[in-house]
Amino acid sequence: MAEILGLGCTHRPVMLRRNEDWTGMMRTSLDDPDMPAEMKDPARWPGQLRAELGNDWFAVLAYDGHEIEPWKNRAWNPWGEPNDKRFSFKGHRAAGKYLAAGLLEHGIDTAYAYRPLHHPLGHAFAYTLLLLDDERRGFGYPVVPFSVNCYGRRVNAARGLRLPLKMRDKIRELDPPSPSPARCMAVGAATARVMAKSPWRTAIMASSSWSHSFLTEKNYQLWPDVAADRRLYEALEKGNYAAWHDYTTDGIEDSGQHEVLNWFCLLGAMEELGRKPDRSTFIETWAFVSPVVFAYYLP
Numbered sequence: 001m002a003e004i005l006g007l008g009c010t011h012r013p014v015m016l017r018r019n020e021d022w023t024g025m026m027r028t029s030l031d032d033p034d035m036p037a038e039m040k041d042p043a044r045w046p047g048q049l050r051a052e053l054g055n056d057w058f059a060v061l062a063y064d065g066h067e068i069e070p071w072k073n074r075a076w077n078p079w080g081e082p083n084d085k086r087f088s089f090k091g092h093r094a095a096g097k098y099l100a101a102g103l104l105e106h107g108i109d110t111a112y113a114y115r116p117l118h119h120p121l122g123h124a125f126a127y128t129l130l131l132l133d134d135e136r137r138g139f140g141y142p143v144v145p146f147s148v149n150c151y152g153r154r155v156n157a158a159r160g161l162r163l164p165l166k167m168r169d170k171i172r173e174l175d176p177p178s179p180s181p182a183r184c185m186a187v188g189a190a191t192a193r194v195m196a197k198s199p200w201r202t203a204i205m206a207s208s209s210w211s212h213s214f215l216t217e218k219n220y221q222l223w224p225d226v227a228a229d230r231r232l233y234e235a236l237e238k239g240n241y242a243a244w245h246d247y248t249t250d251g252i253e254d255s256g257q258h259e260v261l262n263w264f265c266l267l268g269a270m271e272e273l274g275r276k277p278d279r280s281t282f283i284e285t286w287a288f289v290s291p292v293v294f295a296y297y298l299p
Helices: 024-030 049-052 092-103 123-132 181-196 225-236 240-247 250-256 258-272
Strands: 004-009 065-068 087-090 202-207 278-283 290-298
Touching: 004 123, 004 181, 004 258, 024 181, 065 123, 087 123, 092 181, 181 202, 181 240, 181 250, 181 258, 202 258, 225 240, 225 258, 225 278, 240 278, 250 258, 250 290
Parallel strands: 004 202
Antiparallel strands: 004 290, 065 087, 278 290
């Protein structure tokens, strides 16, 4: 049986911005003309959010290969690298073909591609790789990106960002939903079964932050659903897969947890392999868009 390492992390874009820009999404929501006056009053916000903000509003806190220029249109990056800095990462066409074929044989109707059509590598993958190589020693492991439709009816219409508050009661009219959490867990389980029989040592990684403030309409896009994230994290920590199986698309959308669908794939894989996390961490934030979770499951 091939060795499989399970990993959960974040590709959090704000980590690649200046500290003073971390509350930019919240500022944008507060400037929305349909923001109720009472929601602009900090006294109505959770105490944890007010404590984080303080008084100053920022904190110090199956291709053959992939080439990206992440700083091409950016004035700043944490590493002080030039705007034309190019990064190259290895792909693994053979492993990608093997996985796609295996998933199809297991009843998962997956698509595949051999070259990019529009964008070389989405930020969820590109930022993850940049952060994994924080010390810039080079990331020598081949990568097979596996996209999950986390956009659904809320995020697709906004092209990954926020919608005007006037749209908050019309979300269900915009687009079809994402795949259900249960389907994502089934995809993860099938992936584990396929790669366990492969000739390669494999790391299955989910990269995302959790509930996003600008996707949590019930909070007027001002803070994320930290309580819902905590409940889901506690189930992850205990290996309580039943709680993850019980989650619904409505729950995902109500709590702005769209990106957590990536983690549902990871949890499906780890359940299939009979694993509990060897270590996990929940980093709570109310002001900076989204809590983040890290976890690893050793072979």
